[in-house]
Amino acid sequence: MSGLLKFITCGSVDDGKSTLIGHMLYDSKLLYADQKKALLLDSKVGSRGGDIDYSLLLDGLMAEREQGITIDVAYRYFTTDRRSFIVADTPGHEEYTRNMAVGASFAQLAVILVDATQGILVQTRRHSRICALMGIHYFVFAVNKMDLVQYSEKRFQSIVCDIQKLAKQLGLKNVMVIPVSATEGDNITRRSENMKWYTGSTLLDYLENVDVSENNENTEFYLPVQRVCRPNHTFRGFAGQVESGVVKFGQRLVTLPSRETATVQSLLVGDKQADRAYAGQAVTIQLDREVDVSRGCVLTSDVHLPVSRRITATLLWMDDETLTVGREYLAKLGTKRIPAVVKNIQYKIDVNSGEQIPTQTASKNELVVCELEFTEKIVVDEFRRNKTLGELILIDRVSHMTSACGVVEHVNSNTEKPVFADGSLQVGGYLYDELYFNPETVLLSCNPSQKVTYHIGDRVPDNGDSFHYPANYDVLSAAAQTAVFIRNGAVARILPLADYLYTGQPVLDERGLTVNIASQEEFKRFLTAYQMANKKKLASLRNQWLSFGNFRRAAFTDTF
């Protein structure tokens, strides 16, 4: 059992979270004398008429003390004879839910306070749901203020019943319920004389003994690369933290997303050579050959780790500005930093009932399930399978606010349906998708119609909100190295680009943009230019060869 336990306290406003922790520290003689003295002084001038106000120990910001509330998460460190603890005391107000979530992302166990006089509140459900979402597996419900309900066992049992229902709804596995009084100290560190009917452990007892270690057997090794260490020409090491499994000297590894194989030539744990390294350790790995790996790539023993552009994720929206479908955010996932677009919102989750409600947007403190698309393929996995590759945040590109955090529910397949196909000749793109422009937000978005694949002989659309195509034209796809002939509004032929000869018909690309060529010579030059192109600098090439307005326009829209 690991010596350290990281836990959070949460619950609704005035459920007594800070008081509970304050009392635990005070009782366990875990305060320094000067902190105790300051506490007594503060209490005297505080509102509670001379009684010790334990919450003053934790509410450290001036605004918090003025308003008598907790705004941001506070961390406290204490050690008993049996264990070291880090506790994050989190705010109860809905307004500060995101700060509560910060604490939850850090913790292995949640102590959720329930006011015995009030029972389970919306905030109790919200916090439990967020804790479960952020990956906490151990829950203690501390039914507080038992002194105010005359230490009634009946009252306690009825709350236990509600907690069990909630636990079932959220799929919580390890749930403990303890009746306490944070102000009086019942069942915090000492057994309560007032509740002889309760025979379970005190809160501190439970926290000292609970085993939260996860069963990590048979997990594959992976390491998201933080940076490449190149002190000289002979050393090239990949630095990062082992997130799972074991890595050994001489082991064969796969690089992702480049999918090369190489052998571990040297392994440093910190600054020391080692034979092997375990999950949680900071290492630098040298491979036996040159590989295409930089920050954001992953070294692994698991060839089946998914690499994809599209995921479905549950997001906790944390920004004052609402979530905009179609807008580009900056995502961080593992050590990868990459632009991401929210493609659609499937539904939001009612924090109280768990009901799935259809929605077009998300506001602060709401939970939504949505589909995200990255600008390139990255190594990403379901949160429940590989935690580190399934956690993400979204950053607003203008305000730089951390707008959302979320977990990956599903990695979606990369294989988008092609627009044209004839056996192995396939062309992607969005020739027949609608483009919309919102002049207020200055955002352009592509609204995929029903994705259809057109084969030889199939009729293709000629008129949409944002496109108007002639009956005859050629489609050239440099990406797919394929050409398509449309004749009389139907697919007439699909052929390799190398076999294409200029026909004199209008020439489009797979997005519906006009390709500016009017002869076989120009086609050859176009082909060469694309073959020589630097993939990261395509803008000038496109400016030279493509035009937007001939067959395509952007239709106005009011949404997004």
Added chain:
Amino acid sequence: MSELSHLDELEAEAIYIIREVAAECEKPVMLYSIGKDSSVMLHLAMKAFYPEKPPFPFLHVNTTWKFKEMIAFRDQTAKELGINMIEYINKEGAARGVNPFDYGSSYTDIMKTQALKQALKKYGFTAAFGGGRRDEEKSRAKERIFSFRNEAQAWDPKNQRPEMWKLYNTEINQGESMRVFPISNWTETDIWEYIKRENIPIVSLYFAKERPVVHRGNNLIMVDDDRMRLNPGEVPEMKKVRFRTLGCYPLTGAIESEADTLDKIIAETLSSVESERTSRVIDNDGGEASMEKRKREGYF
């Protein structure tokens, strides 16, 4: 055996954070105050990039009132490790003769806070590592590991960016910066146990020794050089003392102690009834929220 110890976990977390800054921030610097926390930070930075040297310089903001021994230790450390150590002094403040005796709390503001802000601005650093720990003080207990500072280098405690898992948001605009605290989750005991385990060199002022001190208020102040202004009736006497924290010698209280080895220091720390900051005269100045006020103004 794959279970990491508590110290192993803290070390890995700190190295991860230090590497993230090097990878994502444009122009980082590590603040170096010569104290025990700085010694641990420097050690972690050397480990994080080995066999490379840390890819950023170290900055010591010198108030000119540090213990002599601290400066000698700083210069020797930089030389031995081959790292780039920048010293910054608020020349204007020094020229005006700003000193801890006559200027009270404005001394700290001018020679520490303003000096730090000047230095960060002069070199254009976009991220500065600090050795702050959350167990030190209440407003630090509330601060993020990656703490955003606006153009005035001020902290806005009511509007901190959410910080999830270890996905740190390092995005800033021109003129804004980050303060980064890799050892946020360490306690004073962790620091000492790590120093012992890793055999990290520290200034000998931490070990008990006979030193010349005077009683001033509730503090024992060491007479480190002849600039020390003695009040009427104050006579330096030799006492066996050591320091729990190090700063400007006229503002740093010593404690009477027999702890002259790491083991004795650790035992003393574990049984201590007072938190380490009581020996900092500066923190008691300005009441309960003085640290938060200074942090809002740009102090570390």
